[in-house]
Amino acid sequence: MQTEQKQIIAKAALDYIRPHLNKNMVIGVGTGSTANCFIDQLASAKHLFDGAVASSEATAERLQKYGIPVYDLNSVNHLPFYIDGADEATEHCHLIKGGGAALTREKIVAAVADKFICIADGSKLVKRLGTFPLPVEVIPMARSYVARELVKIGASPEYRQGVITDNGNIILDLWHLDITDPVNLEEKINQITGVVTNGLFACRPADLLMLSDDNQVKSYHAGQVC
Secondary structure (H helix, E strand, O other), X not given: OHHHHHHHHHHHHHHHHHHHOOOXXXXXXXXXXXXXXXXXXXXXXXXXXXXXXXXXXHHHHHHHHOOOOEOOHHHOXXXXXXXXXXXXXXXXXXXXXXXXXXXXXXXXXXXXXOEEEEEEEHHHEOOOOOOOOEEEEEOHHHHXXXXXXXXXXXXXXXXXXXXXXXXXXXXXXXXXXXXXOHHHHHHHHHOOOOEEEEOEEOOOOOOEEEEEEOOEEEEEEOOEEO
């Protein structure tokens, strides 16, 4: 059922951007199971745009499998859209991302894009972020220090064993966080020396959150149902 909802929302996202695609356009594509569903849909429209920037090596491989050109972000001047999933989302378009350990590249691509479209099945919508553990990408030599600092802010950090990010770093997953102020918490964690970034997308939230639930598509922007 969840897979079906992901396919529905992936198609809805493609329908949303399709009228705006052109031969000179490069779009950003995220990482994860919902993003994979979007890539599968995007293949049918690959003749309408130039190519894509991928937020992970896995996404790049999937895009290339469909014959969609993949560009380095440094070679792209303009990114009108970035489409990606989320592990948790609120009606205010604040997100937790990073379950697939691609949070840093996802955050970079989202920062560059004019419009960040987050797509997810309805189970990802929450009143308050924090049930899903918050991923933090950390420079390996700083792991223990960062973990101690995170304990001071009330988190229970857990080292994600056997996971190395595409950037060569490690992931600490933070449990038991009561995220009442995601913008402040995002900034606070990022100020810890050794942290690359964390999986809160609140300083730069999604511009549009599209959710599929019971085959219905709902869209949220700044907390308002569209």
